[in-house]
Amino acid sequence: MSGPKVLLPGATLGVMGGGQLGRMFVHAAQRMGYFTAVLDPDESSPAGRVSHHHVRADYLDEIGLATLCGHAQAITTEFENVPADALARLAQHRDVAPGAAAVAIAQDRALEKAHFVRCGVDCAPHAVVTNEEEVASVDDDLLPGILKTARLGYDGKGQARVRTRAELRAAWEQLGRADCVLEKLLPLAFECSVVVARGHDGAMVHLPVQRNLHREGILAVTEVHEGCIPDAQAHRAIAAARRIADGLDYVGVLCVEFFGLEDGSLVVNEMAPRPHNSGHWSMDAADVSQFELQVRTLAGLPLVQPRQHSAAVMLNLLGDLWFARGAAEATPDWAGVLALPGAHLHLYGKLSARKGRKMGHLTLTGPTPAAARETALAAARQLGIATF
Structure with missing residues (x-):
């Protein structure tokens, strides 16, 4: 072509x-x-x-x-x-866009980790385990850790926490003896992510760094405002995400997730070759959303640096909310939620709810971080979402 x-x-x-x-x-x-x-x-x-x-x-x-x-x-x-x-x-x-080669790397945790290392980006100590010998010979220093299938894992699926060698072997068996990556458990202070968009010509822009809270492996809350994570770590996360995208010769929207550690350091967790749940806030609180960036990169249009115009908190709306009042499925009180200032409701058009299924998201914007957070907490109470 x-x-x-x-x-x-x-x-x-x-x-x-x-x-x-x-x-x-x-x-x-x-x-x-x-x-x-x-x-x-x-x-x-x-x-x-x-x-x-x-x-x-x-x-x-x-x-x-x-x-x-x-x-x-x-x-x-x-x-x-x-x-x-x-x-x-x-x-x-x-x-x-993105191309097959970049997506193939993101589909395999072992290839993904190797790419991070090539790009000079710190990631958690880890080992690839593909057979009984590799399971038996992992370094003691990697325990306790998290065993993750190399492929087809998302939203906490395909992974298990292991403290001992016996638990490691049992978890590997339970995961069907699939190729896996064992990652050392690290003392986390916070989780964050960066969404970058890279064009065919190598031009690149990014959204502000997003602070994330996961529950049971699924993103629950994203907060985006000045100071949501320390400036030094925010700058390192953006620089690392850009190196990762450049190293792939990537075209499109890419999300890179990080762990901020208690000692002030930052390690990369994983990447997603697409827009990301943590970037949904940009539809309501930035002048260019991650989805417009996806359109621009695909169509070869100019990329402009997005500008955030409001502090934002995004709440994931899982199917559990439809069953908050009992076994029968019931629509949450959207009218009450939409009475809150700065509430932006996005439902995904899924025909049935089930627990753990992403049904939509709610972004709360405000003139200050405190105002956005206060409204988000009010919305969470109204919907029955655990506080944060």
């Missing part, structure tokens, strides 16, 4: 995957005047239901991929487990 070209509004942009990230990408693209096409096998996928075209096919289906190419002039992905091979096939005919 020839080099990437600028696609102006009126062109059709494609996305692999029909979940909520795809839905928000589609909305951003449509707002800017683009047509959209989604490939997802689920006929009721959130993105497919709002797109101009919905190709209902498996991600490796040849006819489905050809149909998507027939609709779209450039194609992106909305979740990291889209087969890298599918992206490689698409790239034979269309501009694809």
Whole structure:
């Protein structure tokens, strides 16, 4: 293929995957005047239901991929487990961002850790374990640790905390003897993430550093305002995220997650080759959202540094909230929540709720960090979300 070209509004942009990230990408693209096409096998996928075209096919289906190419002039992905091979096939005919090679690295924790090391970015002490000998020979200093499957883990799935060698072996067996990475448990002070966007020409911009709180492996709260994490660590996180993106020759939106340690140091945790849950606040509190950045990188449009105009706190809305009043599914009190100043409700169009399922998010903005946080705590009390 020839080099990437600028696609102006009126062109059709494609996305692999029909979940909520795809839905928000589609909305951003449509707002800017683009047509959209989604490939997802689920006929009721959130993105497919709002797109101009919905190709209902498996991600490796040849006819489905050809149909998507027939609709779209450039194609992106909305979740990291889209087969890298599918992206490689698409790239034979269309501009694809991010590329298959970068996504393949993000899909494998062992490759991901090796990439971080190559980029000179600190990560937790770790070991790759793929067989009984490697399980038996791990360094004692890595325990206690977290054993994570090398592939297909997300939102806390595919991982287990282990304190002893016996627990390590049992956890590896429970994970189906899959290839894994054992990471040393570190004394955490906070978690944070950086969303960067990198263009075909290497130009790069970023969102402010986001402070995150996870519960049971799922993001629960993101706070973004000046001083939410120490300046020195914020600067290091941004610099590290940029090195990671440059090292991949990345094109698109990339989120890099970090651990801030009690001794003031910072280590990288993992990366996601797509917009990220922790960046959703940017739709309401910045002049350019992560999804507009995704559109711009895919279409070859200029990248401008986003400016945050309001302090923000984002609450994830899990399906548990629909069952807060008992076993029967019941709609939360959205009217009460929307009576709060600075409340921005985003529901993802999923047809049924279940516990642990991401159904939407709520962003609370305010003129000061204290005001945004106070309103977010009021919303959490109203919805039955644990305080933070």
